[in-house]
Amino acid sequence: MNIHYLRKSFQFVWNISPLWFLASIFIRVVTGLFPLATLWVTKELVNAVVLIISAEEPNYQRAFLFLTLELFLVGLSSTLKHISDIFDEQIEVKLDYSVGKLVSEKAASVPLSYYEIPEFYNHQERISGNYGSKLMSPVKNILDLGQFSISLISYLSFLLSFHWGLAILSAISAVPILLLQSRFGNEKFFLLKHQTQKARESNYFNFLLQNRQSAKEVRLFHLGPFFLERWGKLFLSNSNEVLALLKKRKESANGAGSFYSSFV
Numbered sequence: 001m002n003i004h005y006l007r008k009s010f011q012f013v014w015n016i017s018p019l020w021f022l023a024s025i026f027i028r029v030v031t032g033l034f035p036l037a038t039l040w041v042t043k044e045l046v047n048a049v050v051l052i053i054s055a056e057e058p059n060y061q062r063a064f065l066f067l068t069l070e071l072f073l074v075g076l077s078s079t080l081k082h083i084s085d086i087f088d089e090q091i092e093v094k095l096d097y098s099v100g101k102l103v104s105e106k107a108a109s110v111p112l113s114y115y116e117i118p119e120f121y122n123h124q125e126r127i128s129g130n131y132g133s134k135l136m137s138p139v140k141n142i143l144d145l146g147q148f149s150i151s152l153i154s155y156l157s158f159l160l161s162f163h164w165g166l167a168i169l170s171a172i173s174a175v176p177i178l179l180l181q182s183r184f185g186n187e188k189f190f191l192l193k194h195q196t197q198k199a200r201e202s203n204y205f206n207f208l209l210q211n212r213q214s215a216k217e218v219r220l221f222h223l224g225p226f227f228l229e230r231w232g233k234l235f236l237s238n239s240n241e242v243l244a245l246l247k248k249r250k251e252s253a254n255g256a257g258s259f260y261s262s263f264v
Helices: 003-016 018-032 034-054 060-111 112-116 118-127 129-159 162-194 196-210 212-220 224-263
Strands: none
Touching: 003 018, 003 060, 003 129, 018 034, 018 060, 018 129, 034 129, 060 129, 060 224, 196 212, 196 224, 212 224
């Protein structure tokens, strides 16, 4: 996505609900530190169990303390995830209303000549429906990227305290996956943008076949088989392109995973 539009998306979301923005940043920062906290607690728990096994008079208090702490981290992670989901749903409802109102006002004010331009319809089709989800998607992706970066940096710092080789191996496994996710995210965006015209045409044929008024004309002129064939070709073409991209994404992810496994 263009940086200019991404900045405007952040600004729009901030104007709608600064509380959601601050809460989301806080939750992602805390959640980003969970892998490090879990790793440290697990290490201490293993050490405590080893002491119990090797000691003549074992002390179970330390082991139970870290076991309780690990269960607390799991519960806290789940709770924060549920809170984040609820906040996301609330802000998406607000954005649906605000953006839907702006789009409707814009559509009502444009000259009638715009409705004779196919590209105007294509643009309208791309932005119509699920306004909140579409606007929130890039914003949440950036916040998730920040969370992932916090987890990665803290995790690598912890491993670096033991041996620099462990940090390098972890970075080798994480960076390619991050690059693949970014690449295929862009490809999916441009694919959906490219498919807008065919999707609109497919929906139009489907509408003609099911609408009460047009159904009379379809039957009168025996256009049903033609419309069905056109709808089927367009629908299958779009679906096959999406499936091809998904297959390519999975194959690349599996290839990266296999390469890392063989390297290790």
